[in-house]
Amino acid sequence: MADILPFHQERTREPEPLWRVVLGRNLRATREEQGSRLVDIAERAGISPQYLSEIERGRKEPSSEMIAAVTGALGVELGDLLADIAGEVRRRRATGPAVGRRPAGPVLMAA
Amino acid sequence: MADILPFHQERTREPEPLWRVVLGRNLRATREEQGSRLVDIAERAGISPQYLSEIERGRKEPSSEMIAAVTGALGVELGDLLADIAGEVRRRRATGPAVGRRPAGPVLMAA
DNA sequence: GTGGTTGTCCGCCAGGAGCGGAACCACGGT
DNA sequence: ACCGTGGTTCCGCTCCTGGCGGACAACCAC
Numbered sequence: 001m002a003d004i005l006p007f008h009q010e011r012t013r014e015p016e017p018l019w020r021v022v023l024g025r026n027l028r029a030t031r032e033e034q035g036s037r038l039v040d041i042a043e044r045a046g047i048s049p050q051y052l053s054e055i056e057r058g059r060k061e062p063s064s065e066m067i068a069a070v071t072g073a074l075g076v077e078l079g080d081l082l083a084d085i086a087g088e089v090r091r092r093r094a095t096g097p098a099v100g101r102r103p104a105g106p107v108l109m110a111a
Numbered sequence: 112m113a114d115i116l117p118f119h120q121e122r123t124r125e126p127e128p129l130w131r132v133v134l135g136r137n138l139r140a141t142r143e144e145q146g147s148r149l150v151d152i153a154e155r156a157g158i159s160p161q162y163l164s165e166i167e168r169g170r171k172e173p174s175s176e177m178i179a180a181v182t183g184a185l186g187v188e189l190g191d192l193l194a195d196i197a198g199e200v201r202r203r204r205a206t207g208p209a210v211g212r213r214p215a216g217p218v219l220m221a222a
Numbered sequence: 223g224t225g226g227t228t229g230t231c232c233g234c235c236a237g238g239a240g241c242g243g244a245a246c247c248a249c250g251g252t
Numbered sequence: 253a254c255c256g257t258g259g260t261t262c263c264g265c266t267c268c269t270g271g272c273g274g275a276c277a278a279c280c281a282c
Contacts, residue, residue, distance in 0.1 A: 016182075016189050018175035038259065051240055053260060060239065061174055063269090064129035071127075078127050079200035082193050089190030149229060162271050164230060171270060174238095 017089060021058035023067070026085045028056040030074050045073035128200060132169035134178070137196045139167040141185050156184035 031041055042052040046069055054060045055070065062070070071081055142152055153163040157180055165171045166181065173181070182192055 016179055019178050019189065020175040022189070037257095048241055049258095050242080050260080054240090057260085061172065063172055063239075064131045066240085067130050068127055077200075077204070078130065078133075079197050079204055082197035082200060086190050086192075086194035086197055089188075089193060093188070093190055148227090159272055160228090161230070161273080165271090168230090172239095174270075177271085 017092070018058065020055075020061050022085050022089055023062075024056045024058040026081065026088060027070060027074070030076060030081075030084075031056075034074065036074075041070065041073045045069040128203070129169065131166075131172050133196050133200055134173075135167045135169040137192065137199065138181060138185070141187060141192075141195075142167075145185065147185075152181065152184045156180040 031038070038052055038056070039049045042049040045052065045066075047066065051060065052070065055062050055066070068078070071078055142149065149163055149167075150160045153160040156163065156177075158177065162171065163181065166173050166177070179189070182189055
């Protein structure tokens, strides 16, 4: 089979990132967008600050309930979080590692 | 504070689904769309069929590497998978549990 | 009954989730 | 130097679950 890769579409082939890495990256970005402190979100989520730090840095695999607790503490819906992460993953796939970080945060729900 | 909720936008308030549930649901839907067998995808992913069954039914929290192995076996990119799950979560949030399942599957990559 | 296919149940254990205490780092101020 | 703040890392710990293999279940055809 002929493998003709459209080079003008794929500049640099990024390996697939791991879920926990992109999740953590997005959670931190969201928190920072809100100007919240790590200890505050951790407390609101009912988890230890050490653990939230590790989640944000992609060092731990949080359970689904933990993900729910942190997104809840951030006031973010799972669907919006996933959409935002998806967008980020796709963007990095197309352009490679971001040089200038684009402000990324899911849409906040109006309470 | 005045809490004015636009009722015409929110018909029924669905509790947030768990990540492992929506992930598993989407993986199974994707596999079935492709007409693949569970044992084949499990083998290709290098995991046991029993385990893939449990992942698909939202019974287990797969590690990020496992998610990568399964998406790889399905020929699906993480970003596309996440986008599709996000769309599904948002759809269910807006309309409640789906009565008729809309065909849901991420876009397959052209090799 | 036989056989085949596909997927799920059950028990198991190695290792990781999640924790708390303590130390460390970076930065800013006095 | 000191202090404070916010975040990170290290460490040891307990508990529980990830991922597995053997067995089972459901379904179909002959």
